[in-house]
Amino acid sequence: MKALLGSQDNWDVVENGYEEPVTTEGYTNAQLNALKVARAKDKAALYLLYRAVDESGFEKIANAKSSKEA
Numbered sequence: 001m002k003a004l005l006g007s008q009d010n011w012d013v014v015e016n017g018y019e020e021p022v023t024t025e026g027y028t029n030a031q032l033n034a035l036k037v038a039r040a041k042d043k044a045a046l047y048l049l050y051r052a053v054d055e056s057g058f059e060k061i062a063n064a065k066s067s068k069e070a
Contacts, residue, residue, distance in 0.1 A: 010045035017068035
């Protein structure tokens with residue numbers, strides 16, 4: 001799994017986690033862009049996890065909100 005996610009440059013988001021901010025009020029454009037990239041990396045990692053597990057594994061992670069939670 002680490003090799004798969006690492007090959008897509010997504011292992012760091014699984015290892016460190018991603019937390020959605022409560023509000024983005026006051027964020028600069030650069031911060032908003034960084035948030036968008038981080039969010040996309042987390043969703044891509046979660047997608048890879050979904051694709052990599054069998055049906056019983058999928059049932060365990062299907063309700064995960066982030067890749068680290070899965």
